[in-house]
Amino acid sequence: MTEKKVFNACQHDCPDNCAMVSTIVDDRVVSVRGRKEHSFTRGVLCGKVKNYDQRVYSEDRILHPMRRIGEKGFGKFERISWEEALSAIHDNFQRVIECNGPESILPYSYLGHQGLLNGMHCGDSFFNRLGASIGERTFCNATASKAFRLVAGPSGGVDPESFAQAEVIIMWGINMLSTSMHHSRFVIEAINAGATFVVIDPVRTRTARRAHVHLQPKPGTDVVLAMAIANFLINENLVDMDYVNKYTLGFDKFSERARQFSMEFASEITGVSGQEIRDLAVLMSKKKALAIRTGVALERTANGGDAVRAIAALPALTGSWRVPGGGIFQHPQGTFPINRDALANPDFVEDGRNSVNLFDLASALNSDAHHPIKSLFVYNANPVIAAANQAKLLENLCREDLFMIVSEIFQTDTCDYADILLPATSQMEQKDLMYSWGHYNIQYNHKAIEPLGEAVSNTELFRRLAKVFSFDDDVFTRNDDEIMVESMIWDHKHMENISLRSLRKEGFARLNVGDAQTRMPHRLGEFPTPSGRFEFASSQNETGGGILNVYRQGVQDEKKYQAIDALPSYKSNVIPDDGFVLISPKHHYFLNSGYTNFNLDSEISTKQMVMINTTDAEARGIKQGEKLRLWNDLSEICVFADVTDDVISGVLVVSHGYWRRHVKGNTVNALIRSAPSAIGQGITVNDTVVFIKKDERKALSHSHFG
Ligand code: SF4
Numbered sequence: 001m002t003e004k005k006v007f008n009a010c011q012h013d014c015p016d017n018c019a020m021v022s023t024i025v026d027d028r029v030v031s032v033r034g035r036k037e038h039s040f041t042r043g044v045l046c047g048k049v050k051n052y053d054q055r056v057y058s059e060d061r062i063l064h065p066m067r068r069i070g071e072k073g074f075g076k077f078e079r080i081s082w083e084e085a086l087s088a089i090h091d092n093f094q095r096v097i098e099c100n101g102p103e104s105i106l107p108y109s110y111l112g113h114q115g116l117l118n119g120m121h122c123g124d125s126f127f128n129r130l131g132a133s134i135g136e137r138t139f140c141n142a143t144a145s146k147a148f149r150l151v152a153g154p155s156g157g158v159d160p161e162s163f164a165q166a167e168v169i170i171m172w173g174i175n176m177l178s179t180s181m182h183h184s185r186f187v188i189e190a191i192n193a194g195a196t197f198v199v200i201d202p203v204r205t206r207t208a209r210r211a212h213v214h215l216q217p218k219p220g221t222d223v224v225l226a227m228a229i230a231n232f233l234i235n236e237n238l239v240d241m242d243y244v245n246k247y248t249l250g251f252d253k254f255s256e257r258a259r260q261f262s263m264e265f266a267s268e269i270t271g272v273s274g275q276e277i278r279d280l281a282v283l284m285s286k287k288k289a290l291a292i293r294t295g296v297a298l299e300r301t302a303n304g305g306d307a308v309r310a311i312a313a314l315p316a317l318t319g320s321w322r323v324p325g326g327g328i329f330q331h332p333q334g335t336f337p338i339n340r341d342a343l344a345n346p347d348f349v350e351d352g353r354n355s356v357n358l359f360d361l362a363s364a365l366n367s368d369a370h371h372p373i374k375s376l377f378v379y380n381a382n383p384v385i386a387a388a389n390q391a392k393l394l395e396n397l398c399r400e401d402l403f404m405i406v407s408e409i410f411q412t413d414t415c416d417y418a419d420i421l422l423p424a425t426s427q428m429e430q431k432d433l434m435y436s437w438g439h440y441n442i443q444y445n446h447k448a449i450e451p452l453g454e455a456v457s458n459t460e461l462f463r464r465l466a467k468v469f470s471f472d473d474d475v476f477t478r479n480d481d482e483i484m485v486e487s488m489i490w491d492h493k494h495m496e497n498i499s500l501r502s503l504r505k506e507g508f509a510r511l512n513v514g515d516a517q518t519r520m521p522h523r524l525g526e527f528p529t530p531s532g533r534f535e536f537a538s539s540q541n542e543t544g545g546g547i548l549n550v551y552r553q554g555v556q557d558e559k560k561y562q563a564i565d566a567l568p569s570y571k572s573n574v575i576p577d578d579g580f581v582l583i584s585p586k587h588h589y590f591l592n593s594g595y596t597n598f599n600l601d602s603e604i605s606t607k608q609m610v611m612i613n614t615t616d617a618e619a620r621g622i623k624q625g626e627k628l629r630l631w632n633d634l635s636e637i638c639v640f641a642d643v644t645d646d647v648i649s650g651v652l653v654v655s656h657g658y659w660r661r662h663v664k665g666n667t668v669n670a671l672i673r674s675a676p677s678a679i680g681q682g683i684t685v686n687d688t689v690v691f692i693k694k695d696e697r698k699a700l701s702h703s704h705f706g
Helices: 052-056 082-100 124-130 142-152 160-165 183-192 222-235 241-247 251-258 263-270 274-286 304-318 340-344 358-364 390-397 458-468 480-487 500-506 614-619
Strands: 003-009 019-025 028-034 066-068 077-079 105-108 134-136 168-172 196-200 213-215 290-294 327-329 355-357 375-379 403-408 420-423 432-434 441-445 508-510 580-583 609-613 627-631 636-644 651-653 688-694
Touching (some): 003 441, 019 052, 028 052, 066 082, 082 420, 082 458, 105 124, 105 134, 105 358, 124 134, 124 340, 124 458, 142 304, 160 183, 160 290, 168 183, 168 274, 196 274, 213 274, 222 263, 222 304, 241 304, 263 274, 290 304, 304 327, 355 358, 358 390, 441 500, 480 500, 500 508, 609 614
Parallel strands (some): 105 375, 134 355, 168 196, 168 290, 196 213, 290 327, 375 403, 609 636
Antiparallel strands (some): 003 019, 066 077, 066 420, 432 441, 441 508, 580 688, 609 651, 627 636, 627 688
């Protein structure tokens, strides 16, 4: 018997990016634990991942290439060899290129894997070289990151670990205990030292229950709340004018705009009382160490980018950046020196290449689309559950002239529509370098075991594809170690004393960005904006609509999007009298649409629940657990009532991530349209309007899941 310990890092789309150590006995994973030495994750893994070995050895793994043998959508496949699979893909792509041009091929992927090697960019070089349409992956953070850059530049902001030094902490639009649980340690440290903990969220989440103060604005109105706070601070002379004068730009214009957001107006629009808003503003101004973290929920409305800009303005007004633990954390933008050009190779792309916003895959697959898509290659993604307008998408995925390849670990709902299924490895079967979007540590994920069956890593998948297409550029023959070397800018100041060799040995390293206890990144301004100042009025508003390269296969957009207002503004969402706003946050037990298939013993994955306010339920005679239907002009879904005061009146909550095969029908994205936001072209799912009725029918008839 041989036993060894291997350092890993969680690959999932989760900001915590936990440091792990796996125990391997005779090339088999027998346990996975957290690493206590890691300063952020401190030895604890979440409930989803702590039994990771069960995921690796699940009977449901896809372990061999397969070819569809039944109707599209029915999920029947037969085993084939890798040679046959690659040959089928090659023949189809060649035919499509000859008949329709390469832009009729569309890659579809996102952050199903977060590694620098096997994650978002793993297929970019191949598809950029092939001439395929560019997939715009604006599912998450595209709006918030763009908005934050417009005012603060690509700043990593206040260190999440510095929250322990804060005197006031605001979690704005983030359910930390479900989606970034390790950050709570730092928040608790601050609370124990006397800090006030504030949560702003329309839902009384697990996190909100722990807060000293909980404000529940209506979805999409956060910009109004933030601008009203700003207006109050300005009117009451609670602004740190020394900081504003020295280190910011556009204060006068911003002040003038803020005047439009009176307390009365804000109270009416947000549903939060004027007194609560005033109290929060005073609290923020009285304590210098104000730390704000914005969550991904915030950006998911038409007003999301403006909300981020307005919220980011608050610590600049209060001068909170002057002290450790003061400022705002949105995302560690610009902190990890990733060499994205080496990963994505955008130079392969000629000007004017067609691009498709992947959230709107349903429309992109219309036969009469501008560039009709004939081949779709899905990896690191589950569009049937994650993209807009599910009903239309399913209809288009059934197109007989559409050839679809899916690389996956488990047979998801998306796989059921594939022509070719390819087996993907888990993180234990591949090596990778991992960055984080929730802290400042870089990590090395060692390959712990050999791949199961015929599964291959994404890097190997695209090496094999490049070979069958005879792409002889150096970039396609790099092994994983060579990709690692090229993936980072190792001589960047943040990488001082960090090398690939040291990462291999230690497993992780904190970037050289200063000590969390004393770090003050913008004490003297030094914002990475064109002016070097915090820009209350964005000087780059002309390009505000464009998408950051990272969400576009590394390729600059063509400035095809419109300029935006230099200052935050508010647009109201039209909600009919009998309508509700539907929000669809992450589920506590799922990881987007991952791990849904590991909760089948209970009703967690099989019963799609809707949170509805008690008053709204009583007005409609709706009882706890009752079967309901939510509907709008796109489609309808079956849900079960969770009658509660945890959600405000007029708002419904259905988590995303349920699978159609488990709930035997549509999931929440069937009700969601694809309208992109003006800033960064992100998704606006939390603007969804639906209606509710009791379900008098038995069950959704759905032939595919009979
Ligand atoms: S999903 Fe997140 S919290 Fe869970 S182990 Fe992975 S990184 Fe940690």
